[in-house]
Amino acid sequence: MKYSTLLLAIIMVFVTSCKQVKKDTIAQAFIKTEIVLTKLWETDTLLKTCEGVRYDSKTATIYVSNIGGVPPDAKDGDGSISILNKDGGILNQNWATGMNAPKGISYYNGKLYVTDIDVIIKIDLKTGIIEKKFSVRDAVFLNDLDIDTNGDVYVTDSKGDKIYKLVNNEVNVWLDLVGESPNGILVEDNRILVVSSSQGDFISIDKKTKQRKVLATGIVRGDGIVPINEGYIVSTWPGEIYFVDENSSNIKAVKILDTKDEKLNTADIGIIPEENILLVPTFFGNKVVAYKIDYK
Structure with a gap:
């Protein structure tokens, strides 16, 4: 027996x-597509603790958020936004100032929106002047930010385990994500994509039902998300970048870059879509590095 x-x-x-x-x-x-990243250029190391990048196709410029001194939740007033050209030249290192620790950035209708610990900042794109600061009640560590086609702003709170939504000058909790530590966020037509910095999961959230689905796993300390034709490129803060196929469902993401040995972080990434160029802020590396997205 x-x-x-x-x-x-x-x-x-x-x-x-x-x-x-x-x-x-x-x-x-x-996963039928194999992604290869080829380094194109890097900026001078003048971007102090650079966290987020966003490309503006209308002006062919790149916005970079600089936390400045650490820790990244210090209200020390030394945060800034820089502007680069498409070749990595620093056009204006201190285009916008008066922030503490700016992180996620995106733009809509002539305004740049930025997360800054417990506020969402609106900056005029023509002047670089801060127009308004939206206080976020009970926010702990606002991190990434993306904007819907109608102007609704979605923001992750990595330490507060929430997603907030800014609509008509009011900020409210859109979704509680207890235990997920949401960081990177990407807004699509019918869903919100989020990468969990604690669980390593890349998840989709239905806008209407708020039902969640795990698209990929293994992205520990996930940070930024950008879309490409074949799926998504997702970064992790310690220095790794992954590819998630558009057909993915609960599979392990594919690592396509590792810069940990170089002691270069890979924070909230951006993209120049028409040229297939990935933009990588290196946080403590104090520079932005650009990679051509190629295929095998």
């Missing part, structure tokens, strides 16, 4: 293992 029980246990382990291997094999079969 003891031998029968042992044999049954061995068989069950074998069957379970086979199922897992089959599942992983099927999942990986969806």
Whole structure:
């Protein structure tokens, strides 16, 4: 009887293992695109603790958020936004000032929106002047930010485990994400994509039902998200960049870059879509690095 029980246990382990291997094999079969990143240029190391980048196609310029002194939640007043050209030249290192620790940035209708610890800042794109600061009640560590096509602003609070939404000059909690530590965020037509910095999950959230689905795993300390034709490129703060195929569903993301040995972080990434160029702020590296997105 003891031998029968042992044999049954061995068989069950074998069957379970086979199922897992089959599942992983099927999942990986969806990933048909191999992404290769080729370095193009890097800025001078003058961008102090650069966290986020966003490209403006209308002006062909790149906005960079600089936290300045650390810790990244210090209300020390030394945060700034810089402007680069498409070749990495620093056009204006201190285009906008008067912030503490700016992180996520995006623009809409002539305004640049920026997260800054517990406020959302609106800056005029023509002048660089801060027009308004929206206080976010109970916010702990506002991080990334993206804007819907109608102007609604979605913001992650990584330490508060929430997503906030700014609509008609009012900020309210859109969704609680207890235990997820949401960081990177990307707003699409019908869903919100978020990368969890604590769980390493890349998840989609339905805008109407708020139902969640895990698209990919293994992205520990996830930071930024950009869309490409084949899916998504997702960064992690310690220095890794991953590719998630558009057909992914609960599979392990594919690592395409690792700069940890160079002690270069890969924070809230951006993209120049028409040229397939990935923009990577390096945080403590104090520079932005650009990579051409190629395929094998």
